[in-house]
Amino acid sequence: MTALQRLDQLVGEQASDLARILADHRAATFPPTAQKGFRRLTGAEVGKLLAVAESRVRQVATDNGLGQLVNGRRSYSLEDVTALRQALASGERTRDRYLPGRRQGEGLQIICTMNFKGGSGKTTTSAHLLQYLALHGYRALGVDLDPQASLSALFGIHSVIDLPPGATIYSALRYDDQRRPLRELIRPTYIPNLSFVPGGLELMEFEHETPRAFGASGGGGLVFDRLARSFQSVEEEFDVVVIDCPPQLGYLTLCGLIAATSVVITVHPEMLDVMSMTQFLAMLADVTGVIFDALPERLRPNYSWMRYLLTRFEPNDGPQAQMAALLRARFGAFVMLNATLKSTAISDAGLTNQTIYEIDRSQFIRGTYDRAIESVDAVNREIEDLILKAWGRS
Numbered sequence: 001m002t003a004l005q006r007l008d009q010l011v012g013e014q015a016s017d018l019a020r021i022l023a024d025h026r027a028a029t030f031p032p033t034a035q036k037g038f039r040r041l042t043g044a045e046v047g048k049l050l051a052v053a054e055s056r057v058r059q060v061a062t063d064n065g066l067g068q069l070v071n072g073r074r075s076y077s078l079e080d081v082t083a084l085r086q087a088l089a090s091g092e093r094t095r096d097r098y099l100p101g102r103r104q105g106e107g108l109q110i111i112c113t114m115n116f117k118g119g120s121g122k123t124t125t126s127a128h129l130l131q132y133l134a135l136h137g138y139r140a141l142g143v144d145l146d147p148q149a150s151l152s153a154l155f156g157i158h159s160v161i162d163l164p165p166g167a168t169i170y171s172a173l174r175y176d177d178q179r180r181p182l183r184e185l186i187r188p189t190y191i192p193n194l195s196f197v198p199g200g201l202e203l204m205e206f207e208h209e210t211p212r213a214f215g216a217s218g219g220g221g222l223v224f225d226r227l228a229r230s231f232q233s234v235e236e237e238f239d240v241v242v243i244d245c246p247p248q249l250g251y252l253t254l255c256g257l258i259a260a261t262s263v264v265i266t267v268h269p270e271m272l273d274v275m276s277m278t279q280f281l282a283m284l285a286d287v288t289g290v291i292f293d294a295l296p297e298r299l300r301p302n303y304s305w306m307r308y309l310l311t312r313f314e315p316n317d318g319p320q321a322q323m324a325a326l327l328r329a330r331f332g333a334f335v336m337l338n339a340t341l342k343s344t345a346i347s348d349a350g351l352t353n354q355t356i357y358e359i360d361r362s363q364f365i366r367g368t369y370d371r372a373i374e375s376v377d378a379v380n381r382e383i384e385d386l387i388l389k390a391w392g393r394s
């Protein structure tokens with residue numbers, strides 16, 4: 001029998017081989033004792049985050065013994081930024097400005113990024129949004145619903161190497177007696193205010209088990225609200241949750257959708273991507289129509305907003321600009337005003353499992369870095385505005 005006739009053995013061996021190579025590579029470039037961390041920020045960066053002048057940052061920092069002087073320049077850890085926020089917010093009148101998290105009566109916002117087109121920028125969008133929110137003083141929780149676990153990798157968690165079985169969000173969803181409360185799966189990250197529940201290959205089980213559970217429940221819609229219900233127990237601890245969905249319209253994505261209070265559909269404005277999204281939307285309409293009808297009234301999602309986000313956008317590329325214009329013409333305000341521009345700063349950061357907020361500006365040509373971060377910031381600020389509107393604030 002040739003190797004190819006035993007495809008199972010062949011790819012099984014190749015998978016173990018690759019896992020070993022990756023583990024070695026990681027051990028060489030990122031020792032097991034190393035923890036992912038966030039670089040120190042300059043006064044200008046902190047000023048931008050807190051929307052105050054750099055001189056005010058320096059003054060409040062000096063008054064409170066925050067920041068560190070290195071070679072005559074002051075730099076700040078993210079913990080310093082949190083302390084600065086508290087100090088600035090201590091004047092009651094300006095509290096909202098520095099501690100913008102939700103108040104009584106304002107509901108937990110759960111944002112789902114989705115599309116079944118692979119590589120449309122779901123994970124990149126989720127990671128940057130989560131870090132932006134945490135850096136701007138919101139209590140953020142990231143949930144990686146993708147068996148590929150790319151968002152987990154961006155947060156420094158290699159699901160195969162770092163996680164024992166049962167540590168992913170699958171544990172909160174599973175149907176047997178090993179189901180665990182969401183609280184036990186939430187872990188802190190190296191960013192204050194940002195918590196995370198990793199994904200991993202075991203999530204595939206959920207896709208296989210759900211049809212059986214669905215049958216056993218007599219076809220009631222209740223199997224789809226598992227994620228939604230698990231959020232209820234930790235609701236008070238967060239302001240915003242961002243769920244990164246896998247590139248398919250399976251049961252995991254449906255669970256995310258039913259838990260969500262708002263939806264971001266990422267789309268790269270090119271013909272093939274938009275064609276694929278058209279199919280996604282048609283399927284989404286079919287599937288959610290059936291499920292929403294089956295769900296009891298109290299579980300039916302009531303979305304605050306949904307938006308299309310143009311990703312990896314190159315405004316100078318004729319066909320892309322045309323496709324973007326077409327989407328804006330048809331969908332109007334449902335397309336976000338700001339788009340994520342295509343940038344080597346974003347893709348290069350991704351190669352080392354980082355976001356553009358984590359990399360050092362000095363690693364890039366200034367213009368490249370500045371354009372990229374401006375576009376990412378503008379997208380995130382627009383989503384922040386939608387969150388604030390959902391809370392009834394202007």
Ligand SMILES: Nc1ncnc2c1ncn2[C@@H]1O[C@H](COP(=O)(O)OP(=O)(O)OP(=O)(O)O)[C@@H](O)[C@H]1O
Binds near residue numbers: 342344348
């Ligand atoms: N604005 C951007 N500029 C340049 N590269 C980008 C940008 N956004 C994403 N990328 C790169 O495109 C690739 C796909 O992005 P990403 O993983 O976010 O997509 P995805 O939709 O989550 O993919 P999947 O469907 O596999 O989950 C990544 O290598 C990422 O670094």
Ligand SMILES: [Mg+2]
Binds near residue numbers: 122244
């Ligand atoms: Mg992804």
